[in-house]
Amino acid sequence: MFRLRAPVVAPLILVLYLFTLYGPVLLLPLFSFNDSIYMTFPMKEFTSKWYGEMIQDESLMGALWVSIKIAVLTSIASTIFGFLAAKAMTRYRVWGRSVLFAFIMLPLIIPSIILGASLLSFFRLFLGMELTLWTVGLSHVLICIPFSMLILIARLEGFDRNLEEASYDLGMNAWQTFRRVTLPLAMPAVLASLLLCFMVSFDEFLLAFFLSGNQATLPVYMYSLLRFPQFLPGILALGSCILVVSAVLISVAEWLRRGQAET
């Protein structure tokens, strides 16, 4: 009788799984080169005109630019917040560390819809703010801090404290020590955190949906177009670009985070 052996089954599972994981997503780039606004097989002629239309679509490009701005600011702010928290938790014996850690991780666990609803009432009723891109950015910082803190804690935990002590002994002050010892050593994780927070903010939909005023971020704008077939090719083209760029950014970030840690 034929017996299932690990060397046969294992690669099979891997291939099947990757196919299911990537298959549906890869349909988007596939149809973005199709000369039809309907996404059906058999496909029509090959065309790259949707990419041309995408570039010329000013409101789409405007939304893209809005999302990039928010994502850049969010990634910088949340990496700073994450770094401070990670440093405090790894370097000092903070009382109640595990409770504080769990608390800062909460935004990752709570469903976004509850975060969105509560931040909406917080910004408008408690702070009396208008909904702008700033409110979106602030909410994105909240959900990016846990990622950033996790990544940086992993890096700072394996950190030789003597290096900082030596720097102080050699007459450096706190800022110089940070600048010339701590930061360079934590750099891979800092870069990984910047990249991943950028992606999280750039892709985030629900909080932006709740908290954006009259200017939409790219996911919110794309969502509003999804029900109109005539806009779909442009979204497919832009979506394909986003998929490619984010795959590259994430690979770099993950490599910085995991690959570097092993060496």
Place this chain on the structure above:
Amino acid sequence: MVNSGKPPGQRPMTPRPMGLGPRFRRLWHANENLRGYVLLMPTLLFVVAMLLVSMVTLVVQSFWGSVGADSAIQYTLSNYTIFLEPKGEMYRVLLARSLWMSLLITVMVVLFCYPIAYVLAFHVRKHKIFWLIVITIPFWTSYLLRVFSWKVILQHDGVLNSVLVGLGFIDEPLDIFLHNRSAVIVTLTHAWAAFAILPIYVSLEKIDRSLLEAAIDLGDGFMRRFWRITLPLSMPGVLGAVLLLFIRNVGDYVTPALVGGISGTMLGNIIVSLFTDMSNEPLAAAVSIVMMVTITLVVCVFVLLIGGRKRLRGVT
């Protein structure tokens, strides 16, 4: 000899009067805890303001009468009592459905992810990092686009129908794929798959291989080894994934909105439409809070059950 503390021939030290600055500086250098807290403070304050304070405002808002902010605010319980009234049936049904669907999705994700995490942990020896990255990339890429790709597959003039018609299995495109509960479950299972692998993989990777070797030496087959060693020891990762998936999926909005139709509508959709179309924000706040409290209760019961079982096993 015992050190007397004061070297002989020196004047005893008298504490100099200190200003606030130096006093703080001394405390700063003496107290590690304090330095830790000062470093932590900006992040902590930010999260407290954005999370705790905002939750409190949401709770306060949920007790408002539906008149809104312009007229004098009246506090009422009616946003909560509606859950018990006959006309609140929709909310009860949607809450129960959201919990049930989230449970199904969670189970499906774990069943889907366990084999691949197992293969990664035990059978992939070369380029592990590469495979890990390949598998986690989809988790970080646009959730909206991933959900949308399922709509493209399942819709009336979509990929699945055109393939089935093209192969001659069906004559006319079918409408049974989109706008129902199974579409939501399939889409969310797929969307969260990349996420659940990591915790399961990590706990599988930690398993001491000598335990498995011992079991082989003692004559256990694959299934026995799996049931008695691998599965129990990987439970921490599985449970971590289960809790997070369950909590996050109860409140999903995008997937039911895009592929769910009427039968796949979940509580998140009603919250959003209360906020936008019906602009009854106090009721929306109350529904959000009921949802959060229910999730918390379910999770607590679950954790207690797990803890209770562990204690039982520890006794026997």
